[in-house]
Amino acid sequence: MADQVDRILEQWQAEKPELDVSPMAVIGRLSRTALAVDSRLAVTFARYGLDASVFDVLATLLRSGAPYRVSPAALARDAMISSSAVAQRLNKLQSRGLVSRAANPDDGRGTLVALTEAGRRLIDAALAPHVETERTLIAGLSREEQATLVGLLQRISAAAAHDT
Amino acid sequence: MADQVDRILEQWQAEKPELDVSPMAVIGRLSRTALAVDSRLAVTFARYGLDASVFDVLATLLRSGAPYRVSPAALARDAMISSSAVAQRLNKLQSRGLVSRAANPDDGRGTLVALTEAGRRLIDAALAPHVETERTLIAGLSREEQATLVGLLQRISAAAAHDT
DNA sequence: TAGCAATGGCTAAGCACTTAGCTATACTAG
DNA sequence: CTAGTATAGCTAAGTGCTTAGCCATTGCTA
Numbered sequence: 280m281a282d283q284v285d286r287i288l289e290q291w292q293a294e295k296p297e298l299d300v301s302p303m304a305v306i307g308r309l310s311r312t313a314l315a316v317d318s319r320l321a322v323t324f325a326r327y328g329l330d331a332s333v334f335d336v337l338a339t340l341l342r343s344g345a346p347y348r349v350s351p352a353a354l355a356r357d358a359m360i361s362s363s364a365v366a367q368r369l370n371k372l373q374s375r376g377l378v379s380r381a382a383n384p385d386d387g388r389g390t391l392v393a394l395t396e397a398g399r400r401l402i403d404a405a406l407a408p409h410v411e412t413e414r415t416l417i418a419g420l421s422r423e424e425q426a427t428l429v430g431l432l433q434r435i436s437a438a439a440a441h442d443t
Numbered sequence: 444m445a446d447q448v449d450r451i452l453e454q455w456q457a458e459k460p461e462l463d464v465s466p467m468a469v470i471g472r473l474s475r476t477a478l479a480v481d482s483r484l485a486v487t488f489a490r491y492g493l494d495a496s497v498f499d500v501l502a503t504l505l506r507s508g509a510p511y512r513v514s515p516a517a518l519a520r521d522a523m524i525s526s527s528a529v530a531q532r533l534n535k536l537q538s539r540g541l542v543s544r545a546a547n548p549d550d551g552r553g554t555l556v557a558l559t560e561a562g563r564r565l566i567d568a569a570l571a572p573h574v575e576t577e578r579t580l581i582a583g584l585s586r587e588e589q590a591t592l593v594g595l596l597q598r599i600s601a602a603a604a605h606d607t
Numbered sequence: 608t609a610g611c612a613a614t615g616g617c618t619a620a621g622c623a624c625t626t627a628g629c630t631a632t633a634c635t636a637g
Numbered sequence: 638c639t640a641g642t643a644t645a646g647c648t649a650a651g652t653g654c655t656t657a658g659c660c661a662t663t664g665c666t667a
Binding site: 514515516527529530531547552554 | 614615616617618619
């Protein structure tokens with residue numbers, strides 16, 4: 280069953296026969312798979328009035344454990360985005376009443392973001408359905424295949440991080 | 444060697460022990476790996492004054508073969524973006540002199556985008572280094588492991604596309 | 608063949624990210 | 638202690654995407 284990536288590879292083979300484009304089979308499919316997964320996850324998020332970036336912030340706060348307080352810097356590291364992107368996300372979340380900001384008593388520069396009761400309820404409701412959606416995406420893979428996939432992804436991640 | 448995803452899983456285990464979050468190990472790492480790969484590829488693109496989206500358009504034109512003409516609609520399908528995003532990319536590329544637009548003689552509604560000579564030279568120069576970067580990312584995987592990875596990704600892609 | 612839905616391409620407006628640059632607090636070295 | 642540097646958080650400006658909506662042409666159908 281030829282897919283989009285297969286057709287692309289055939290085109291390259293015809294136009295640039297001297298170039299071995301086999302890495303595209305792997306890397307190209309990785310990107311496209313990630314996109315397809317993201318768009319599937321977005322469906323579940325939308326049922327709760329969320330998107331991936333909002334879910335990310337709320338989920339990070341939830342899994343930090345009681346009292347559900349995290350610094351903006353930690354949120355940025357975790358979500359792999361800039362600190363200014365975090366500030367903007369928090370502005371929106373705060374105006375929706377899902378998080379609150381307070382000064383960090385131990386560091387005059389710092390802020391601590393906390394889940395409000397409404398934020399807590401929302402992420403608590405969305406979490407299990409989200410994980411369930413993820414589970415359906417990998418349902419076709421055995422435990423062993425899942426472990427294999429994780430191992431291979433880790434090695435590519437390491438290679439990508441290495442010389443960046 | 445515990446990575447970021449491992450730490451996240453530990454946090455969930457502590458906060459939500461009743462929830463089986465093992466799907467996150469797979470899906471979460473997939474997303475993060477794709478991000479890490481994208482940022483590594485961006486380094487090579489930048490050496491040629493490109494980014495991934497510009498490269499995508501020029502590469503699509505090149506691999507279409509002579510006379511290197513493609514409709515905006517086909518570019519949109521290929522890049523998995525909206526037709527308006529294509530129009531905006533083309534506006535920039537045209538003002539940089541890398542592509543040209545002409546009416547489609549066979550369809551009064553249509554436009555055909557063509558590589559200019561400068562665009563041709565640029566993508567021709569950037570292509571091989573880009574593939575080489577991709578190759579270094581998967582250099583740690585044997586041919587067999589690469590094939591395994593492609594197969595697993597295809598199955599997740601299929602699952603994601605299935606009920607979207 | 609006239610009418611109407613579908614297709615192709617575009618601009619406008621809105622949104623979320625980026626980098627640049629600001630302020631304030633904390634750390635470190637002389 | 639004080640000067641210089643690093644850290645934390647923020648806003649402003651710029652970029653590239655999205656959806657909404659427009660116009661022109663095509664193709665189907667009654």
